[in-house]
Amino acid sequence: MAFYNGARVVALLLLVSTAARAAGDGLLLNGNFEYQPNKSQMNGTRVMAEYAIPYWKITGFVEYISSGQKQSDMLLTVPEGAHAVRLGNEASIQQQISVTRVMYYSITFSAARTCAQSEKLNVSVAPGPESGELPIQTVYTSSGWDSYAWAFKAKRGLVSLIIHNHGEDDDPACGPLIDSVAIKTLYPPQATQSNMLKNGDFEEGPYMFPNAPWGVMVPPISEDDHSPLPGWMVMSDTKAVKCVDSAHYAVPHGARAVELVSGLETALMQEVRTVPGRSYRLEFSVGDAGDGCLGSMQVKGYAGQGCTTVTYNSQGTGGHTRASLEFAAVADTTRVVFVSSTYTTKWDGTLCGPVVDDASLVCVSQQQPPARRLLRL
Structure with a gap:
């Protein structure tokens, strides 16, 4: 229990340090999820603690996926590096980023459909009303991975980027894979x-x-x-x-x-x-x-x-x-x-x-x- 509390404090410090850094063009901190959660904060592939993935906060059924991992008879691949996350039913990942108020920004991330046929992702920033629902059921590449873009106007100097899967599948783990989250000033x-x-x-x-x-x-x-x-x-x-x-x-x-x-x-x-x-x-x-x-x-x-x-x-x-x-x-x-x-x-x-x-x-x-x-x- 003491180790868990200590890990939570470290994760909170990482989250604070993220907020203090200005968003430059490129990957967010741990945007490719290569910094791994501690095994003590996982149950198999499922991430159990909300701050277990460095620089990210999670909610819901989130899995930490390694490239080459199997789901039933399907081989899961990762487009960049060796790791990605999978968002199950009502799962989300979020990260605080420091931006310039009233400036425009574009978010790019890679996603792959796994088991559901009509998967959608909701991308938003908080505080602020900006949100968008991105349909990802169409696959445009032979690898199964596509990169998607979404944009927002910063209402505050500090915002939280949230990627959420509003899934209702019988299998709570069923949902899209996410990797390589980046930002660009427009x-x-x-x-x-x-x-x-x-x-x-x-x-x-x-x-x-x-x-x-x-x-x-x-x-x-x-x-x-x-x-x-x-x-x-x-x-x-x-x-x-x-x-x-x-x-x-x-x-x-x-x-x-x-x-x-x-x-x-x-x-x-x-x-x-x-x-x-x-x-x-x-x-x-x-x-x-x-x-x-x-x-x-x-x-x-x-x-x-x-x-x-x-x-x-x-x-x-x-x-x-x-x-x-x-x-x-x-x-x-x-x-x-x-x-x-x-x-x-x-x-x-x-x-x-x-x-x-x-x-x-x-x-x-x-x-x-x-x-x-x-x-x-």
């Missing part, structure tokens, strides 16, 4: 005269793990100011779009792009202020990510009442084409939408799709003044 770009789209080149976005070759999934998000892909909303029920980088993929422009991996089930959208009657030109690039995604791909670009369909025949090795759409605004706000009208899979059966990048919107003509009436003398 600096949302603003619209300019040369480009009315915010973050049209997708260069500002979530933290991407240097050694993870599968990109980062941005799940449905209907508020662009709280998006891990600043300026953009992801419209879908359960599917996501994928942020890809030039270190692991073919990117048409710059260091990042977005791969539309979910066909008609997901749309990438941004609302732009326009003047009714004025003409505008939307330009964007469509290509493939060089990830072995083969076949004829189609991207539809919408702006106001205008629409263009771009067909790209992918060889799976990279490349892109440029598209343009001119339209007249009919309202004070115009929606710019990109959606893939084709469903494509790679040789291993995983979803893939066309890449969209380097999108720009400019005004090409001013509103014509009303015609003058001639007065008869």
Whole structure:
């Protein structure tokens, strides 16, 4: 009992030291769960003490998983390092982080579904109303692991990040695996005269793990100011779009792009202020990510009442084409939408799709003044 109390005091000190450290871009403290709990605070794989995992507080049925561990006839793998955690029914992990008030942050973490078919994770920060439900039932990689992003605006200088599984499975241990939790400060770009789209080149976005070759999934998000892909909303029920980088993929422009991996089930959208009657030109690039995604791909670009369909025949090795759409605004706000009208899979059966990048919107003509009436003398 004395040892348990001593371990609890040490864990509390670790939690306090976590709160005193400013959040920099990269893994949270013990974000990859490689610092192990003491065996005296575990029952098999289940973690029994709420502060047993260094720098984390747990609630509910949480397991500490080693890579290669078996669950029934399934082999559990870990994407980074040798350990991860599994969140069972009503289980959560949380960590206090020091942030800058009113700044925007993106959280990236890796997750893998285990036994449930429609697993979801709730990610939130406290204090504050920010929370999001991330569907993880679709698997986008052959390894079973995907990285997900979620964003928030800091209301306080000290917040608690909470990842929670609201599971109701008959097996209380059933739930997703979590690994590699990281944070990144976001600096949302603003619209300019040369480009009315915010973050049209997708260069500002979530933290991407240097050694993870599968990109980062941005799940449905209907508020662009709280998006891990600043300026953009992801419209879908359960599917996501994928942020890809030039270190692991073919990117048409710059260091990042977005791969539309979910066909008609997901749309990438941004609302732009326009003047009714004025003409505008939307330009964007469509290509493939060089990830072995083969076949004829189609991207539809919408702006106001205008629409263009771009067909790209992918060889799976990279490349892109440029598209343009001119339209007249009919309202004070115009929606710019990109959606893939084709469903494509790679040789291993995983979803893939066309890449969209380097999108720009400019005004090409001013509103014509009303015609003058001639007065008869």
